[in-house]
Amino acid sequence: MFRTMKSDIQAVFDNDPAARSVFEVVLTYSGLHAIWAHRVAHWFYVRRWFMIARIISQFSRFMTGVEIHPGARIGQRLFIDHGMGVVIGETCEIGDDVLLFQGVTLGGTGKESGKRHPTIGNHVVISSGAKVLGSFTVGDNSKIGANAIVLSEVPPNSTVVGLKARVVKRDGVSLNKLDHDKLPDPLIDLFQQMETRIQELKHEVEQLKTEMRNQNGGVQPYESKSV
Numbered sequence: 001m002f003r004t005m006k007s008d009i010q011a012v013f014d015n016d017p018a019a020r021s022v023f024e025v026v027l028t029y030s031g032l033h034a035i036w037a038h039r040v041a042h043w044f045y046v047r048r049w050f051m052i053a054r055i056i057s058q059f060s061r062f063m064t065g066v067e068i069h070p071g072a073r074i075g076q077r078l079f080i081d082h083g084m085g086v087v088i089g090e091t092c093e094i095g096d097d098v099l100l101f102q103g104v105t106l107g108g109t110g111k112e113s114g115k116r117h118p119t120i121g122n123h124v125v126i127s128s129g130a131k132v133l134g135s136f137t138v139g140d141n142s143k144i145g146a147n148a149i150v151l152s153e154v155p156p157n158s159t160v161v162g163l164k165a166r167v168v169k170r171d172g173v174s175l176n177k178l179d180h181d182k183l184p185d186p187l188i189d190l191f192q193q194m195e196t197r198i199q200e201l202k203h204e205v206e207q208l209k210t211e212m213r214n215q216n217g218g219v220q221p222y223e224s225k226s227v
């Protein structure tokens with residue numbers, strides 16, 4: 001237990017440059033308090049002491065502004081920065097070394113039963129205000145942008161942003177860039193049309209010359225004309 005608490009404290013130092021001393025972290029980091037309260041609540045939850053588990057969870061919510069359902073399964077070194085407004089649903093699973101900012105919801109859509117909350121991989125960052133809704137997986141090492149609304153699976157090593165969120169980066173490479181070279185250019189289009197027409201006309205002239213040469217017994221039309 002103490003090893004887990006120590007690694008929880010270390011996670012704060014790893015993620016928050018503003019953290020100064022262990023004393024300060026233990027006393028003032030509400031995200032840390034919420035995680036510790038959750039570990040106790042979850043202990044009761046898995047032993048089917050649901051009411052005690054809920055009371056601890058709600059007391060923690062009152063004190064920290066972070067609501068973690070006691071049924072949620074949380075890995076090692078989760079860090080909830082700033083805390084306030086975070087909601088984590090009952091069937092949510094969170095891997096190791098995950099970073100959540102204020103205002104994150106790991107919830108359900110209201111359309112699923114049973115497993116209805118997301119599974120978050122290892123080393124995932126979920127930025128402030130993001131909503132991750134549904135029973136899909138967010139792959140390892142992915143980042144979810146601030147205020148994104150994520151409604152479907154996120155592949156590993158991806159960055160997703162927007163409402164509804166789409167992948168904009170995978171394995172460090174940007175996707176969906178605006179293709180400036182593919183923007184329509186009316187002048188280039190006009191020149192291409194002219195070029196095509198010139199080629200067609202050249203072809204027609206060649207055909208006409210061939211026909212006239214055949215009619216003139218193999219003599220080039222302009223040659224017969226010049227004679």
Ligand SMILES: CC(C)(COP(=O)(O)OP(=O)(O)OC[C@H]1O[C@@H](n2cnc3c(N)ncnc32)[C@H](O)[C@@H]1OP(=O)(O)O)[C@@H](O)C(=O)NCCC(=O)NCCS
Binds near residue numbers: 126127160
């Ligand atoms: C998503 C995030 C983690 C950055 O991840 P990243 O993999 O480094 O991605 P990039 O910064 O390269 O951004 C990729 C693209 O998404 C865009 N983008 C990034 N975050 C976005 C967001 N929240 N909403 C919309 N678009 C966003 C970028 O402008 C960029 O677009 P471009 O490729 O057209 O230039 C970061 O932008 C973010 O949202 N951080 C918020 C952290 C936070 O909550 N802080 C609160 C502290 S209190």
